[in-house]
Amino acid sequence: MGTGMKIGLLLLTAFLAILLGVGTGSVYVSPGDIWSIMAERMFAIPLPDHIPTSYSVMVLDMRLPRVLLAFLTGAALALCGAVMQSLLQNPLASPFGLGVSSGAGLGAALVIVLGLSSAGLGTFLLPVVSLGFALAAVFMVLFLSAKLDRGMSNVTVILVGMVLSLFCNAVMSLLATGSPTYAQRIQLWQLGSFSMREWSAVGVLFPATVVVGLYFLRYAGELDVMTFGEEQAQAMGVDLRKVKGRLMTAVAVLTGTAVAFVGIIGFVDLIVPHIVRRLFGAAHRRALPACALLGGSFLVLCDLAARTLTPPHEIPIGSITALLGAPFFLYLFFAGRRES
Amino acid sequence: MNKTALLTVEHFYCGYGNTQVIKDLSFQVKAGERFCILGPNGCGKTTLLRALAGVLSWQGNVEADGLTLHMMPPKQRAKRIALMSQFSQAAFDYTVYEAVMLGRYTHRSGSLFSVETSADREAVEDALRRTGVWELRERSVTKLSGGQLQRVFLARTFAQEPQIILLDEPANHLDLRCQAELLESLREWTAARNRCVVGVFHDISLALAFADTALLLEDGRALACGPVGELDGRLLDRLYGMDVHRYMKKMYGRWM
Numbered sequence: 200m201g202t203g204m205k206i207g208l209l210l211l212t213a214f215l216a217i218l219l220g221v222g223t224g225s226v227y228v229s230p231g232d233i234w235s236i237m238a239e240r241m242f243a244i245p246l247p248d249h250i251p252t253s254y255s256v257m258v259l260d261m262r263l264p265r266v267l268l269a270f271l272t273g274a275a276l277a278l279c280g281a282v283m284q285s286l287l288q289n290p291l292a293s294p295f296g297l298g299v300s301s302g303a304g305l306g307a308a309l310v311i312v313l314g315l316s317s318a319g320l321g322t323f324l325l326p327v328v329s330l331g332f333a334l335a336a337v338f339m340v341l342f343l344s345a346k347l348d349r350g351m352s353n354v355t356v357i358l359v360g361m362v363l364s365l366f367c368n369a370v371m372s373l374l375a376t377g378s379p380t381y382a383q384r385i386q387l388w389q390l391g392s393f394s395m396r397e398w399s400a401v402g403v404l405f406p407a408t409v410v411v412g413l414y415f416l417r418y419a420g421e422l423d424v425m426t427f428g429e430e431q432a433q434a435m436g437v438d439l440r441k442v443k444g445r446l447m448t449a450v451a452v453l454t455g456t457a458v459a460f461v462g463i464i465g466f467v468d469l470i471v472p473h474i475v476r477r478l479f480g481a482a483h484r485r486a487l488p489a490c491a492l493l494g495g496s497f498l499v500l501c502d503l504a505a506r507t508l509t510p511p512h513e514i515p516i517g518s519i520t521a522l523l524g525a526p527f528f529l530y531l532f533f534a535g536r537r538e539s
Numbered sequence: 540m541n542k543t544a545l546l547t548v549e550h551f552y553c554g555y556g557n558t559q560v561i562k563d564l565s566f567q568v569k570a571g572e573r574f575c576i577l578g579p580n581g582c583g584k585t586t587l588l589r590a591l592a593g594v595l596s597w598q599g600n601v602e603a604d605g606l607t608l609h610m611m612p613p614k615q616r617a618k619r620i621a622l623m624s625q626f627s628q629a630a631f632d633y634t635v636y637e638a639v640m641l642g643r644y645t646h647r648s649g650s651l652f653s654v655e656t657s658a659d660r661e662a663v664e665d666a667l668r669r670t671g672v673w674e675l676r677e678r679s680v681t682k683l684s685g686g687q688l689q690r691v692f693l694a695r696t697f698a699q700e701p702q703i704i705l706l707d708e709p710a711n712h713l714d715l716r717c718q719a720e721l722l723e724s725l726r727e728w729t730a731a732r733n734r735c736v737v738g739v740f741h742d743i744s745l746a747l748a749f750a751d752t753a754l755l756l757e758d759g760r761a762l763a764c765g766p767v768g769e770l771d772g773r774l775l776d777r778l779y780g781m782d783v784h785r786y787m788k789k790m791y792g793r794w795m
């Protein structure tokens with residue numbers, strides 16, 4: 200099958216996943232009805248009689264932003280995972296290893312525990328603070344790594360990231376223990392949720408994903424070269440320190456933004472790039488767009504499962520991805536080992 | 540000898556942190572030359588190559604084809620000097636063709652819309668055929684043997700179209716036939732106009748069989764430099780701290 204055909208199939212999958220996500224819930228809305236509802240909102244074409252007007256709000260102001268938020272988060276995490284794995288030449292690397300998640304978590308925990316509120320930022324206070332903490336954590340990791348080791352070798356970055364993550368997690372646990380009333384909210388945030396179904400979140404994450412995604416694509420050539428070893432990449436004319444610094448910052452910004460809105464969702468960043476490399480090969484010009492499409496579709500479907508499997512309760516999205524991801528990953532790992 | 544100097548190294552210093560590994564080294568490599576650097580472990584052979592390839596910073600004066608290397612942008616440098624590193628790996632699923640195409644990175648503009656040109660494709664095809672991996676072009680690099688992978692890396696180095704190839708232990712872990720084929724490809728490549736190879740080899744007999752000029756490196760300084768045929772055996776003995784000639788004779792004599 201040609202690459203164009205495969206990308207076409209992925210686009211179709213993404214479209215169907217979004218359609219299914221928007222249609223399914225407490226009441227089912229058919230694709231035709233979704234179209235009528237959108238037409239009414241956009242072109243003021245009157246709704247057919249069989250669709251209650253309340254559906255318009257449900258579909259366009261509750262389900263659609265939630266589904267799009269899930270899609271964008273999946274796309275962002277898969278993109279960041281793929282880039283991080285290439286930067287560290289390790290197919291098991293994750294952007295969370297840079298301290299993004301624990302930094303963001305600490306920021307969120309502080310806002311929750313201290314009961315902070317801001318008139319200007321409103322519901323955006325928590326995302327803004329946690330993004331700030333995520334970025335601070337990553338810069339701390341990069342700064343300390345550069346101080347310890349001028350060449351900023353991958354082992355140094357991974358180890359420093361781990362140390363800082365553990366430290367942030369410890370402080371977060373302390374906060375949770377100190378204020379049991381908030382412990383549950385902190386814990387929920389750590390498993391992620393798309394229940395903040397606001398268009399404003401989509402409005403932030405959409406441009407962030409597109410801009411950073413294109414930025415990654417601009418560095419596709421460098422990323423390709425770097426997967427074959429850093430020394431070789433430098434010799435081939437890649438300005439390693441500059442490229443690595445820029446891309447890690449971009450990864451931190453995009454992961455941090457996604458995590459700030461929806462909490463920590465694991466495994467998407469590991470599994471999706473893995474499957475994409477099998478289907479499309481590792482070359483980043485093809486793999487990156489495919490990661491965005493597949494990652495998005497995957498999280499939309501996971502979120503669908505999260506909110507429909509155990510009504511009226513919602514399963515934390517992070518649990519779903521982990522439940523699916525961990526065994527799948529083990530399978531890939533052992534299947535890969537048998538082959539070689 | 541009226542050939543032009545392709546690589547000129549003068550008063551070269553380089554090291555890690557506060558330790559100087561290469562101290563005041565000067566030598567020249569002429570066009571068409573196969574140049575090898577000999578010396579015991581830790582004498583600075585690999586450090587020298589990594590510095591020339593732009594992996595480590597250095598002081599001194601280096602000219603490649605008449606242009607000074609100091610302050611040259613990395614991509615410009617890589618158009619002239621290529622390194623075939625012993626630390627190359629293939630952890631991700633690229634086809635052989637794609638991996639060799641990466642050698643063209645140096646010639647790309649590096650924008651979002653840069654595309655493969657026909658010059659890129661020709662260089663890659665030529666490199667694939669030269670190294671005998673044309674038949675493998677659709678295969679994944681993760682599924683190749685050590686010898687095949689090394690030939691793919693050589694093809695990528697050729698596709699980069701440099702004038703100077705730096706080889707860091709290229710024949711490590713290769714069986715005899717793979718070694719011979721690799722070195723033969725390099726020999727052919729060097730024969731074309733205005734090219735040279737600078738190699739570091741672990742195996743002295745292999746180095747002396749391949750190279751026509753040798754630099755003996757002792758503790759970061761040049762002990763001697765000249766044609767392989769005129770090499771003073773006593774200097775080799777001093778370099779390696781043993782009777783090299785006798786050892787070689789004994790080793791091969793038992794079998795021949």
